[in-house]
Amino acid sequence: MPIHEKSLIRPENLRTNEELEIDGIDVSGHWSTFIENRSVTDYNEAMQDEIAALPGGEFIHRCWQCGSCTNACTVNAINPDFNPRYWIYLIRCGMEEELLRDKDIIWQCVSCNKCTYACPRDVNPEGVMKATAHWLELKGHTEPKPAAIFDKEFSNQVFAKGKIEESSIMRRFFAHTGQPLLQDWLVALMRSLLSRLPVGLLMKLGLSTVFHPRTRGWSAASKALEDYVEERERADRRALGLKTEGARQ
């Protein structure tokens, strides 16, 4: 039987006989395209529980596979391989190896939350995407992605000063991700901002770049925040059966 939904099958799983004759009938090419048989033996039966234990993944069990999330997804419209419905299915089945084939695109979720509003079961697919990207990093399947590095720089500055200084965060982010400081898009953005922002605000920004202000009496709040984040990270690692020492670096 010809395969009508070829786009849903990975190309490496398709087999085509370029020259095949059966009972005198030429069934070459399209008429002899088959899907490769495969057996899945290495299920991770804890996978759904592991994702559900991470922030954002709590309601994955509610999914009934309607596909509204994928249908609404911003990234799927550009890249059909980005498929939240399918990944939720794999996680719920425990098909870890299959999920790992897409490990380098799952993090591309842009958190637009269109899927969250489309979901009839309140699964919070955006949260599941974040939890899955976090799971991939904690398990060592992927390196920390730029978004995670940026988050860390951002929170480290909040812990240290109780204030955000954008230029310092960007400098450190670029340094840690190996990017040059002067980038065309950044120069264009700075030009645009310089021509639009009020002079008073520009002076304030300039002064904060030089003097690095801190929030007064911040140390107690900073300690409480750091303790909370550390405890949260330990809990995430515990849920995945990982060592908890050195959770924050």
Ligand code: SF4
């Ligand atoms: S939040 Fe992520 S998964 Fe959801 S629609 Fe946006 S890009 Fe797609």
Ligand code: SF4
């Ligand atoms: S929209 Fe919700 S219920 Fe439907 S497939 Fe996506 S996560 Fe599952």
